[in-house]
Amino acid sequence: MVADIACVSRQTVSNVINAPHLVRDETRQRVVDAIATLGYQPNEAARTLRVGRSRLLAVLIDKTDHDADRIESSQFLEGLVQAAERSSFHFMMHGATELNTYKDLQTSYRPAGFVLSSTRHWKVRTEWLVESDVPFVAFGRPPDGLRHSHWVDFDDSAGVAEITRHLFLAGHRRIAFVDRADDATNGESARRTGWAQSMLEGGEELVGLERRVTNGIAHGERAAADLLGTPRPPTAIVCGSDSLAAGALRACAAAAPATVVTGYGNTPLAAALGFTSVDRRIAHAATHCVDILTGLIEGEDRMPVRQVMLKPRIVLRAGA
Numbered sequence: 001m002v003a004d005i006a007c008v009s010r011q012t013v014s015n016v017i018n019a020p021h022l023v024r025d026e027t028r029q030r031v032v033d034a035i036a037t038l039g040y041q042p043n044e045a046a047r048t049l050r051v052g053r054s055r056l057l058a059v060l061i062d063k064t065d066h067d068a069d070r071i072e073s074s075q076f077l078e079g080l081v082q083a084a085e086r087s088s089f090h091f092m093m094h095g096a097t098e099l100n101t102y103k104d105l106q107t108s109y110r111p112a113g114f115v116l117s118s119t120r121h122w123k124v125r126t127e128w129l130v131e132s133d134v135p136f137v138a139f140g141r142p143p144d145g146l147r148h149s150h151w152v153d154f155d156d157s158a159g160v161a162e163i164t165r166h167l168f169l170a171g172h173r174r175i176a177f178v179d180r181a182d183d184a185t186n187g188e189s190a191r192r193t194g195w196a197q198s199m200l201e202g203g204e205e206l207v208g209l210e211r212r213v214t215n216g217i218a219h220g221e222r223a224a225a226d227l228l229g230t231p232r233p234p235t236a237i238v239c240g241s242d243s244l245a246a247g248a249l250r251a252c253a254a255a256a257p258a259t260v261v262t263g264y265g266n267t268p269l270a271a272a273l274g275f276t277s278v279d280r281r282i283a284h285a286a287t288h289c290v291d292i293l294t295g296l297i298e299g300e301d302r303m304p305v306r307q308v309m310l311k312p313r314i315v316l317r318a319g320a
Helices: 002-006 010-018 025-038 044-051 063-086 099-108 122-131 156-169 190-201 217-228 242-255 268-273 282-297
Strands: 056-060 090-094 113-116 136-139 151-154 175-180 210-213 236-239 260-264 277-279 307-310 313-315
Touching: 002 010, 002 025, 010 025, 056 063, 056 099, 063 090, 063 282, 090 099, 099 122, 113 122, 113 282, 136 282, 151 282, 156 175, 156 190, 156 236, 156 260, 156 277, 156 313, 175 190, 175 217, 175 242, 210 217, 217 236, 217 242, 236 242, 242 260, 242 268, 282 307
Parallel strands: 056 090, 056 113, 113 136, 136 151, 151 307, 175 210, 175 236, 236 260, 260 277
Antiparallel strands: 277 313
């Protein structure tokens, strides 16, 4: 129908849609006008068969990672969807991370690329994606530090270091640190590194000021109560998540209302309870992931390896 109205062949219509640079300006405009007149929309399934790839992107959610902070996870996924739509791509999400799931998705839906929302099982999944010539980008640095991998991550060490220094400038010296136990690797994490470095730079000791717990409000409350019950309680508590901070705030309200509590993530919980938090710029991370991935898909094979490290920022609220 479009071809008849524009007085061109069906192949010319196909070229206008899929390879407009092959068509003369005058002819292309006739086809565009005919498409507008008919309200025609290209069939994506048929287009996938013609050009060998779809406008579909896939992200598989590793629940072992994302259950830790559901609010941040939902913000990241929402950011992915919005960024993809701006580039005329669409996201499909799946709650399994086994390699067979990747293979099944690739066979059934032929997604043009993958966002790895977790770097667990990194080697097995990425080897298959590379062998299958499927573009991908990781949300988080690979554990083996592969130089040729595209990834987006947060400089969590810098974020906690900055908020700890801010507390120092406010006059605090006994600054405790409460974080998730599952974020520790050999007793260390990026957030702990930031806190420890700032404390040592200020000439303060670390002994007795750290607690590792399961993420959640109740666990944050118990950790803060434990710290406040020590002979030399802290005057400020830096928490590795907003959920932990909400619990710590509850304990401080009951025992030591002058104690300052800060969170991490700047989720709606921080805004609702009014405590200072660190914004990880989750929407920016999602946008960068999509930009890198669509660049790879659109044929930028020679583009340099993109490894984006986002620096968090403090969102100050009353009391800190």
